[in-house]
Amino acid sequence: IVxxxxxxxxxxxxxxxxxEGQRVARGTVVATLDNAQALKGAVLTAAADLAVxxxxxxxxxxxxxxxxxxxxxxxxxxxxxxxxAEAMRRRxxxxxxxxxxxxxxxxxxxxxxxEARLAVARAEATLARFTAGALDDQPDVLVAARNVAAAxxxxxxARMDLARAEVRAPIDGTILDINATPxxxxxxxxxxxxxxxxxxxAEVEIWQDRIxxxxxxxxxxxxxxxxxxxxxxxxxxxxxxxxRQGLISDDSAAxxxxxxxxxxxxxxxxxxxxxxxxxxxxxxxxxxxGADERSRx
Numbered sequence: 001i002v003x004x005x006x007x008x009x010x011x012x013x014x015x016x017x018x019x020e021g022q023r024v025a026r027g028t029v030v031a032t033l034d035n036a037q038a039l040k041g042a043v044l045t046a047a048a049d050l051a052v053x054x055x056x057x058x059x060x061x062x063x064x065x066x067x068x069x070x071x072x073x074x075x076x077x078x079x080x081x082x083x084x085a086e087a088m089r090r091r092x093x094x095x096x097x098x099x100x101x102x103x104x105x106x107x108x109x110x111x112x113x114x115e116a117r118l119a120v121a122r123a124e125a126t127l128a129r130f131t132a133g134a135l136d137d138q139p140d141v142l143v144a145a146r147n148v149a150a151a152x153x154x155x156x157x158a159r160m161d162l163a164r165a166e167v168r169a170p171i172d173g174t175i176l177d178i179n180a181t182p183x184x185x186x187x188x189x190x191x192x193x194x195x196x197x198x199x200x201x202a203e204v205e206i207w208q209d210r211i212x213x214x215x216x217x218x219x220x221x222x223x224x225x226x227x228x229x230x231x232x233x234x235x236x237x238x239x240x241x242x243x244r245q246g247l248i249s250d251d252s253a254a255x256x257x258x259x260x261x262x263x264x265x266x267x268x269x270x271x272x273x274x275x276x277x278x279x280x281x282x283x284x285x286x287x288x289x290g291a292d293e294r295s296r297x
Contacts, residue, residue, distance in 0.1 A: 001190035036165035075123035085116035
């Protein structure tokens with residue numbers, strides 16, 4: 001049973017891309033739903049948001065690099081100014097010692113020297129904020145990078161959601177029946193049915209009082225009047241549970257509530273080619289329960 005994808009919601013069938021009897025590979029898109037346009041729009045929106053966040057990250061990296069260069073230049077200038085102020089203070093102190101410079105001039109030189117050294121300290125502190133780590137380790141860059149990662153995750157989610165607009169074949173097989181048409185909501189029993197008809201099997205119901213004579217490997221003949229011939233196979237698996245029969249005989253006197261065990265019969269290659277055209281065909285099985293004894297020496 002090929003159903004609509006999980007989370008398809010109220011989407012309706014937009015297009016059926018296969019026909020009955022067509023062989024398809026696993027993963028092939030067999031139908032599309034009408035929520036595709038909305039989901040594609042979400043992908044485009046997420047992609048645009050990612051582009052904006054990536055541009056913001058590039059801009060912040062550029063700004064941080066420029067700020068680093070500016071801080072380095074400011075520090076170099078402050079150091080040069082501090083060196084000049086220190087030299088001026090020393091000259092003024094020497095002049096004041098000889099009585100050439102006034103006390104006011106000496107105080108001004110000392111103040112200028114102190115302010116220059118403080119400017120150097122401020123510039124060093126500013127530069128340290130940028131050189132504490134690599135460019136990508138700066139706080140502003142880290143925040144912008146996290147925003148990019150979040151946008152990438154949102155784009156990935158939007159692309160995954162887009163898969164909800166596509167119905168894909170879950171197995172390699174043949175389309176057996178199509179249960180929906182374009183414009184219809186996906187039915188509860190699935191949009192279509194498919195199966196691998198390259199190896200056909202028959203499900204045989206054996207009355208519980210006869211199952212003891214059945215063994216794996218016994219030859220089976222399936223009489224199918226609709227085919228005009230019999231099919232051949234062998235018992236492949238015997239069920240483990242006893243259930244109520246699913247097929248009712250035309251004989252009104254027959255027991256309609258018999259307890260049966262289901263036995264799976266694998267058809268041979270020739271019979272498979274014939275039976276592949278009639279999935280669900282009713283037939284009468286004859287199991288050769290004496291085959292094991294005849295095969296012994």
